[in-house]
Amino acid sequence: MARADRLISIVAIALALALLAVTFSFPSPDIVRTSPGFLPRIYIGLFIIFAVVLFMQARSRNKEADSKVTFDRFSFVLMIVFGIYLLSMIVLGFYLSTLLLIAVLLWLSRVRAWWVIASMPLIVLLFVYIVFSELLNVNLPLGLLFS
Numbered sequence: 001m002a003r004a005d006r007l008i009s010i011v012a013i014a015l016a017l018a019l020l021a022v023t024f025s026f027p028s029p030d031i032v033r034t035s036p037g038f039l040p041r042i043y044i045g046l047f048i049i050f051a052v053v054l055f056m057q058a059r060s061r062n063k064e065a066d067s068k069v070t071f072d073r074f075s076f077v078l079m080i081v082f083g084i085y086l087l088s089m090i091v092l093g094f095y096l097s098t099l100l101l102i103a104v105l106l107w108l109s110r111v112r113a114w115w116v117i118a119s120m121p122l123i124v125l126l127f128v129y130i131v132f133s134e135l136l137n138v139n140l141p142l143g144l145l146f147s
Contacts, residue, residue, distance in 0.1 A: 093143025
């Protein structure tokens, strides 16, 4: 596992450096001191720091800890669910996809009360709608089904 962590951290650093180079091609208006690439550079810098920390932890990890690594099926299922969520957002849009995602995540978390599984996604989506669509005037994707 330490070898895989080292490889992942090297690939992450290379990807971050490539993305960092892209941020310097963003247009820079003369009016403001910060350009559109300012915030992405901060995130990329943090990403590089975390990748370096991962690399250093992988170097210092002993071999006995690596032999005890087990496969976590729940994490794999969550990755599949989030992948399906991202793909379904194209067709179903943000609101319907997020409603289904929250209901599925509650069910996977072993919440079996039907009223919680039915009401929690609606409450969260109502909050998101009010904050983003009404207050901030941000248009969230409606998807191919509703546009």
